[in-house]
Amino acid sequence: MLRLPDNIKRLYKKAQKHCVPIEALFELTHRCNLRCIHCYIDSEKKRELSTNGVMRALDVLSQNGTITIIFSGGEALLRPDIFDILKYAKKTGFISTLFTNGTLIDKSNVKRLIDTGVAAFEISVYSDIEKDHDEFTQVKGSFQAATGAVKLLKAGGADVTIKTVWNKRNYHRADSFLRLASDLGVELRGAPYLSVTNDGGAGHLNLRCSKEELVQFYTQVYERRKDRGNEMRKELEKKKYDYDSLKDKRICGACVMKLKLDPYGDVYPCVAFGEKLGNIIHDDFTAFWRENEFAKKFRALRVTDIKKCVGCDDYAFCRTCPADSLRECGDMLAPTDEKCIVAKAQREAFYKIIL
Amino acid sequence: MSNILNKYVSKIDKIAYRTIVDEVVVMTPDDSMLHTLNSIGSDIFSNINGKKSVKEICDIIYKDYDATEEKIAKDVSKFISELVKKNILSLSYAPVT
Numbered sequence: 487m488l489r490l491p492d493n494i495k496r497l498y499k500k501a502q503k504h505c506v507p508i509e510a511l512f513e514l515t516h517r518c519n520l521r522c523i524h525c526y527i528d529s530e531k532k533r534e535l536s537t538n539g540v541m542r543a544l545d546v547l548s549q550n551g552t553i554t555i556i557f558s559g560g561e562a563l564l565r566p567d568i569f570d571i572l573k574y575a576k577k578t579g580f581i582s583t584l585f586t587n588g589t590l591i592d593k594s595n596v597k598r599l600i601d602t603g604v605a606a607f608e609i610s611v612y613s614d615i616e617k618d619h620d621e622f623t624q625v626k627g628s629f630q631a632a633t634g635a636v637k638l639l640k641a642g643g644a645d646v647t648i649k650t651v652w653n654k655r656n657y658h659r660a661d662s663f664l665r666l667a668s669d670l671g672v673e674l675r676g677a678p679y680l681s682v683t684n685d686g687g688a689g690h691l692n693l694r695c696s697k698e699e700l701v702q703f704y705t706q707v708y709e710r711r712k713d714r715g716n717e718m719r720k721e722l723e724k725k726k727y728d729y730d731s732l733k734d735k736r737i738c739g740a741c742v743m744k745l746k747l748d749p750y751g752d753v754y755p756c757v758a759f760g761e762k763l764g765n766i767i768h769d770d771f772t773a774f775w776r777e778n779e780f781a782k783k784f785r786a787l788r789v790t791d792i793k794k795c796v797g798c799d800d801y802a803f804c805r806t807c808p809a810d811s812l813r814e815c816g817d818m819l820a821p822t823d824e825k826c827i828v829a830k831a832q833r834e835a836f837y838k839i840i841l
Numbered sequence: 842m843s844n845i846l847n848k849y850v851s852k853i854d855k856i857a858y859r860t861i862v863d864e865v866v867v868m869t870p871d872d873s874m875l876h877t878l879n880s881i882g883s884d885i886f887s888n889i890n891g892k893k894s895v896k897e898i899c900d901i902i903y904k905d906y907d908a909t910e911e912k913i914a915k916d917v918s919k920f921i922s923e924l925v926k927k928n929i930l931s932l933s934y935a936p937v938t
Contacts, residue, residue, distance in 0.1 A: 491875060493866070493875060493877040494866070494875055494877075496877075497861045497864065497866060497877065500861055500862055500864065501861055501862075504861075504862045506861050506862060508861065548857070548859065551859050551860065551861050552859070553859055553861075553866065553875075576870060577855070577857070577870060578857050579856075579857020579858065579859065579868035579870070580857075581868075581875075603870070603873070605873070
């Protein structure tokens with residue numbers, strides 16, 4: 487996982503304060519060779535930015551202060567110009583991470599991929615069991631391909647992380663999943679959140695874990711981290727709901743210090759918000775980034791504007807997302823049931839194991 | 842440090858940089874290093890375009906900072922020399938067109 491040097495972390499704070507888009511996620515394509523059941527992207531039949539278009543978009547981001555960039559998809563490696571794009575990003579000073587399903591990485595291209603200068607690779611793996619992963623992606627052989635890619639990238643010296651979505655099918659296997667990551671020599675990151683898709687699809691939400699399942703999941707997680715108990719207890723104290731400090735804190739970095747770019751050049755506040763801010767090729771980026779009405783309204787909000795959360799005991803464990811709230815509840819200041827359930831379960835497990 | 846005041850200074854082509862509000866961060870692709878410049882360093886860097894001599898840059902900085910001309914000349918020269926060593930800037934006897 488990409489770890490930024492301290493001098494850049496300091497710049498992140500400045501970017502947050504002055505609304506500089508220091509971090510971007512660039513969906514290079516919405517095409518994909520897998521059919522993951524939770525995927526939020528709807529596959530449009532629109533013309534993607536050309537290689538020159540992508541490079542122009544990178545130039546605009548660079549001129550506006552973007553330093554870290556995540557290249558994502560769909561599956562970004564389906565673009566035949568991916569190596570040129572990654573090399574250009576390196577040349578123009580971006581710190582790049584590539585999100586990929588790993589299935590298109592093999593012996594023939596792994597060195598070329600590492601040599602593009604990508605700083606970190608994140609590969610999606612949905613289970614430590616081959617059959618379960620392949621059922622989740624709906625493509626047989628995808629587990630072998632993904633874990634094979636992890637091994638090849640690691641052997642080539644790359645920084646690799648595997649990431650997952652914890653859900654009904656894999657939550658009970660946290661221990662063995664973490665063992666798989668350890669065997670592969672990589673970190674496993676994951677979160678138990680499943681979102682409504684871009685076109686409003688919610689069929690996969692039945693994979694969300696119940697509170698009891700989440701307590702079981704987090705119990706496994708905290709059991710493994712018991713040795714860090716003191717440190718975690720101190721962290722918890724700092725994260726408790728404190729109205730006075732939170733009244734000045736923005737809800738999140740969406741359209742504040744980060745943005746999402748889709749394959750057609752449209753710019754959004756983040757990966758989850760569907761509100762288009764403008765087009766990076768056809769519109770004046772600086773103007774719409776500053777002046778877009780939605781962005782201005784969102785930037786004015788503070789954590790304490792989420793009234794339901796004021797003083798909440800679960801706040802330290804909460805990852806409320808205003809974009810998810812907007813999709814699910816029609817109100818970005820109304821936390822979703824999912825976020826509340828996850829936070830409560832995490833708190834319960836934390837108190838049981840760590841406190 | 843030799844006297845570089847009459848030399849012209851330019852940014853090396855292959856470096857990349859960003860301006861975050863009033864601070865410049867320079868990336869050197871060969872070693873993937875990120876160099877953040879302080880406020881005065883960022884001001885100096887922003888004035889480097891291959892067409893100005895170090896002396897001309899000192900004159901611009903002198904107008905904005907409360908220090909003697911000698912002190913500014915010494916500090917600017919030191920800063921530029923350090924970035925030359927880091928392969929971020931280069932010096933020449935004539936302006937770069």
